[in-house]
Amino acid sequence: MxxxxxxxxxxxxxxxxxxxxxxxxxxxxxxxxxxxxxxxxxxxxxxxxxxxxxxxxxxxxxxxNMMEQVLDVPTQEVITRDNAIVAVDGVAFYQVLTAAQAAYQVSGLQNAILNLTMTNIRSVMGSMDLDELLSNRDTINERLLRIVDDAASPWGIKMTRVEIKDINPPANLVESMARQMMAERNKRAQILEAEGLKQAQILEAEGRREAAFRDAEARERGAEAEARATQVVSEAIAAGDVQAVNYFVAQKYTEALATVGSAPNSKVVLMPMEASSLIGSLGGIGAIAREVFGDGSGQQPERPRTVSARPPRTGPVEG
Structure with missing residues (x-):
């Protein structure tokens, strides 16, 4: 067909x-x-x-492409406010929100974002000192994000993040910073050591003051005890207690001999050989006390008889 x-x-x-x-x-x-x-x-x-x-x-x-994209910012040199030259690189994240604006408002979107970011990095970091640059990276990132986002908003894109990756000062500047840091650490160490020494001296002085206060208090208590003992002996003598007089005199005599005998530069001590001389002295002192104060019975004490005694013999005693 x-x-x-x-x-x-x-x-x-x-x-x-x-x-x-x-x-x-x-x-x-x-x-x-x-x-x-x-x-x-x-x-x-x-x-x-x-x-x-x-x-x-x-x-x-x-x-x-409407997905979030990353743009690597190449390394560039930045001169800070204090004339230090540092090498800086970074990274930028952006997302296209309006395709028509991103396509027809700018030619070469990624190149435009890259140049805009690099220019603002030099502007922001060049207005800061080196110390601020190294210690305030978060502040730098925040300022860069705000500036670049405002500038790129007519292109229909949103800058989500701008980060500084590396800040590299010159080698001689890094060495100077290391020496400065070491000097600062040595300074802090010396300050801490001086503070410790000061605190130790303060504590030592407080200890000496406390010890002196305790010694003074002990001496005060001893003086009070001595005064009290003297008062008791005086009251006993006034009451005619001969035993108290004998005890007081014998105690002082014994203490004096002990002090003389314990002196480091004493080699020879002259003292009575007869113990009866000491007893006679004590007896004589007791008789005088009875004669002065009485025996407490209202009668005059019997006048002691005068007895002549030969002077005590003395001899050298090795200390």
Whole structure:
């Protein structure tokens, strides 16, 4: 059976329709947005999933990655406020929020973000001293994020994080900083040692003061006891107690001999040999006391007889 011209045209038309349908169907993967341009002008944005455009009239413009992306900031030299040169590098994280703005508001999005970040790193870190630069990295990151995010917001992107990775001062500057740190540590050690010595001297002085106070208190108690003993002996003498007089005199005599005998530079001591001399002396003192104060019975004591006695013999006694 011969084919007519109509039989040929129908399959061709079917094929063309299928081609048009396939040309108008666009599948957008997850995490991406596609912009649609009609005769060169932006019309709409295709979201993830199945989308249909007009073939040969609409076309896909820019395929924008909507996921958060990382951008490595290369190393650059920064001059601080105190004229120190440091090498700095960092990293920036950003996310496209509006595909049309990111595609049509700036040319070369990543290059623009990179140059913007590097410029602001030099600006922010150049306004700080080296010590502030090394100790306030969190503050630097916060300032950089705020400045870069404000500058990049018209491009339809959000700067999520800007971090300084490394700050490398010159080798001679690092050596000077190490010497300064060592000197500071030595200074603190000397201060602590001086504080410890001061505290020890204070405690020692307080100990001496407490000991002196205790010694003075002991001497005061001894003086009070001595005064009390003297008062008791005086009262006993006034009452005519001869035994108290004998005890008091004998005690003082014995203490005097002990003191003389214990002296380190005393080698020879002269003292009476007869013990009766000491007893006679005590008896004489007792008789005088009875004569002065009486024996307590109201009668005058008998006057002692005068007895001549030979002087006591003395001899050297080895100390």
């Amino acid at each position: 011969p084919f007519s011209g109509f039989d040929v045209i129908i399959p061709v038309l079917v094929v063309l329709v299928l081609l048009l349908i396939f040309a108008g169907i666009k599948t957008v993967p997850q995490g991406f947005n596609y912009t649609v341009e009609r005769f060169g002008g932006y019309t709409r944005t295709l979201t993830p999933g199945l989308n249909i455009i007009v073939p040969f009239i609409d076309r896909i413009g820019a395929k924008m």
